[in-house]
Amino acid sequence: MERSSDKVTFSVETPLKLSSGIDLAPVTMAYETYGTLNAERTNAVLVCHALTGDQYAASRHPITGKPGWWETIIGPGKPLDTDRYFIICPNVIGGCMGTTGPRETDPATGKPWGIRFPVITIADMVRGQAMLLDHLGIPDLFCAIGGSMGGMQVLQWASDYGDRVFAAAPIATAARHSAQNIAFHEVGRQAIMADPDWHGGEYLAHGTSPQKGLAVARMTAHITYLSEVALHRKFGRNLQDREALSFGFDADFQVESYLRHQGITFVDRFDANSYLYITRAMDYFDLAADHGGVLADAFKGTETRFCVISFTSDWLFPTVESRRIVQALNAVAADVSFVEIETDRGHDAFLLDEPEMFRTLRGFLQSAAEARGL
Ligand SMILES: CC(=O)SCCNC(=O)CCNC(=O)[C@H](O)C(C)(C)COP(=O)(O)OP(=O)(O)OC[C@H]1O[C@@H](n2cnc3c(N)ncnc32)[C@H](O)[C@@H]1OP(=O)(O)O
Numbered sequence: 513m514e515r516s517s518d519k520v521t522f523s524v525e526t527p528l529k530l531s532s533g534i535d536l537a538p539v540t541m542a543y544e545t546y547g548t549l550n551a552e553r554t555n556a557v558l559v560c561h562a563l564t565g566d567q568y569a570a571s572r573h574p575i576t577g578k579p580g581w582w583e584t585i586i587g588p589g590k591p592l593d594t595d596r597y598f599i600i601c602p603n604v605i606g607g608c609m610g611t612t613g614p615r616e617t618d619p620a621t622g623k624p625w626g627i628r629f630p631v632i633t634i635a636d637m638v639r640g641q642a643m644l645l646d647h648l649g650i651p652d653l654f655c656a657i658g659g660s661m662g663g664m665q666v667l668q669w670a671s672d673y674g675d676r677v678f679a680a681a682p683i684a685t686a687a688r689h690s691a692q693n694i695a696f697h698e699v700g701r702q703a704i705m706a707d708p709d710w711h712g713g714e715y716l717a718h719g720t721s722p723q724k725g726l727a728v729a730r731m732t733a734h735i736t737y738l739s740e741v742a743l744h745r746k747f748g749r750n751l752q753d754r755e756a757l758s759f760g761f762d763a764d765f766q767v768e769s770y771l772r773h774q775g776i777t778f779v780d781r782f783d784a785n786s787y788l789y790i791t792r793a794m795d796y797f798d799l800a801a802d803h804g805g806v807l808a809d810a811f812k813g814t815e816t817r818f819c820v821i822s823f824t825s826d827w828l829f830p831t832v833e834s835r836r837i838v839q840a841l842n843a844v845a846a847d848v849s850f851v852e853i854e855t856d857r858g859h860d861a862f863l864l865d866e867p868e869m870f871r872t873l874r875g876f877l878q879s880a881a882e883a884r885g886l
């Protein structure tokens with residue numbers, strides 16, 4: 513384990529066999545930990561991040577300086593109580609905050625991988641996390657938890673490593689990407705690849721960055737993380753810093769200015785090629801397809817206990833997707849609880865202070881901890 517100024521990483525030469533059949537080596541996993549691993553090594557919690565998340569779930573981000581993206585949930589006395597549990601949050605394979613991904617150096621060429629990096633899957637991300645846990649000497653997890661793509665990783669963990677997952681909390685997620693999910697990601701990828709500064713993915717070698725394309729990709733995706741009600745409540749048709757319409761193409765409206773801001777601030781902390789790879793991994797995710805089209809078969813024989821959470825205004829991963837997961841778990845007599853939380857803040861509500869999510873997770877984890885003898 514190494515800590516540079518702001519990253520903890522672990523590297524291994526052992527090749528990681530990817531879903532594509534390619535052996536990826538060496539592999540570096542960047543991660544953050546919070547709390548203390550108990551002597552019995554039974555209190556480990558894996559926090560899986562979403563599409564543009566990273567390992568800084570409860571630590572200040574080294575680029576944006578913002579608080580951790582899940583400080584509402586992780587910390588002393590919070591549902592993921594760092595006085596009780598040992599939290600591990602890895603940056604996913606394909607990411608850009610220190611874990612092996614398209615921005616890292618290809619050992620065969622000594623240059624950044626770019627889009628010569630192998631296409632990775634959610635299962636590959638989880639395989640890399642299992643390797644990290646092995647390195648940390650953690651035989652199994654008290655809990656695997658995450659929202660959105662993090663929830664996909666949780667489901668993959670429960671399916672591929674069920675005997676290593678005591679409790680699982682997939683939040684605001686789905687067992688497969690829908691046509692609409694894929695469609696939105698495709699628009700984002702095309703925006704990046706249409707940017708003249710993308711250079712076929714070799715922008716680092718050209719000393720450029722497709723920031724305009726990446727910003728447009730983010731603007732599009734960001735709309736899907738919110739809700740129409742919340743957007744209208746926040747911005748309506750209000751004008752931004754002006755008394756009258758410009759009859760031009762400035763950001764007349766507040767909502768335009770807001771989305772431009774979200775796009776511009778995003779490109780400082782994220783890599784365009786990583787965006788291509790991670791959205792692709794989400795698009796390829798389909799647990800049922802991996803099990804003969806029967807989602808229940810992905811969890812056959814599971815002894816993991818599940819808490820599935822969705823949000824009423826999430827139109828990216830609507831509640832019907834969580835119901836499908838619950839139905840599949842019920843079909844194999846799994847221990848599962850489910851709650852749909854009333855909010856108008858859309859998909860990204862799982863990132864915000866949602867009291868009912870806080871209470872639900874605290875109750876679920878408390879009960880699981882008692883059953884686990886923690
Ligand atoms: C699980 C994970 O892995 S997390 C993934 C990584 N993190 C993220 O996705 C963070 C970005 N996303 C988010 O923050 C969540 O999607 C959100 C949108 C739910 C956050 O919601 P809120 O906390 O209500 O923040 P909000 O959406 O209002 O955005 C506030 C920002 O917009 C800016 N803003 C608001 N109105 C305007 C406007 N009219 N013009 C320009 N900027 C504006 C604010 O100044 C603020 O800027 P800052 O955050 O850079 O300081």
Ligand SMILES: N[C@@H](CCO)C(=O)O
Nearest residue numbers: 562563564565660737
């Ligand atoms: N807004 C979060 C969740 C998206 O699913 C992200 O950017 O990763």
